[in-house]
Amino acid sequence: MKLCTLSLTVAAMLALSACKQEQAQTAEVSTAAPVSEPAPAEVAAAATASAPADIPLGGSLGKAEDAAWQSYQCDGGKTLDARYYRETDEPAAEVRTEGQTLTLPYSGEYSNEDLTAFGNGTYTWTIGNQYQSDLYKEGNGFLVRHEQEKVGGETLPVDTVVVKNCMPAQ
Known part of the structure; x- marks a missing residue:
């Protein structure tokens, strides 16, 4: 009888010991800093910062052959001409400077809420993003x-x- 009580007691102690370890691990997890999920407004703000706003970027741009050229005055008396158009879903820019014309597709990688960028891997034309439309x-x-x-x-x-601080010429 004492042997049975002893093995039952050892079994009970082992079971209690296992329960205490499990409770200790659960307590460690529950005392760790809580992981908070971002509020819906934060998620929306992050999405807006990395993607164009609801207004279509560039507004109602037409085909390249219909796009007007915009002249820019840049630092150091340099000039640049650019025109913007939409041949596909994304806008593109054509830039003329220093005797060459560059065709630059919209670059979502380099654009953000403050800047709109057009690039082809060799050149990037970046402008402000105040008037997204x-x-x-x-x-x-x-x-x-x-x-x-x-x-x-x-x-x-x-x-x-190549050029910087370029502002539309009036």
């Missing part, structure tokens, strides 16, 4: 050339500003 009104433009340069045996990306 009319790209022709936007200022604070800058054109960057993306290059690779060898430095100390490593090839590194180098961005060269």
